[in-house]
Amino acid sequence: MDFTARSDIEAPIDHVFAQVTDFPAFERSIMRRGGDVERIQGGDAPAVGTKWRVKFRMRGKDRVVMAEIVKVDAPHGLTVDVTSPSVDGTTRVELVALSRARTRLIVSADAGAKSIPAKLMMQSIRFAKGKTEQRFKDVVATFAKDVESRYRG
8 A cells, every 4th residue: 555645845955854854743743642652762863773662542452563764865855664563664755855945745655464454454445545545645735834834933
C-alpha cells in the first residue's frame, strides 16, 4: 500500500528541513493524542540510527511500533523505517528547493503486512484507498501550512 502527497511551501529549504526534523515536536504531538513515545537511541539532531518506540491504541488494540531513521540527506530529506509485529513500512520525506524562498515537500509512505490479520486490515484500507489517501494528503497539507506560518512568524 503506497501513498504520496506533495505540497509547496513558501519557505526556504533549510527552514522546512528544520521543521521536518523537529522530532521533539512530533513526540509531543503523539503524546497529546494519547500515545507514548520513547527515544531509544539518538539525540534531537537528525541522524541515521535514531530510534523510537511508539505505543498507541488503534482499533481497540494496543500497538507498539519501532521507528528508525535509515537515511538523512540534509537538507533534502530523510527516510524512516517503521516496524511492528504485523506491519512494516517506510516513510520518505523529500524536499526540493523551487527557489530561495519556496520548497516542495513530497511525503511518500508504503506499508506491507506480515500477518493474516494485518493483510485483512490492509485489504480494507485498499477498499477505502481514495478516502485514506485524501486523509493522508490533508495531513501533509496541514503540516505544510503550519511550516509556512511558522516561517512568516
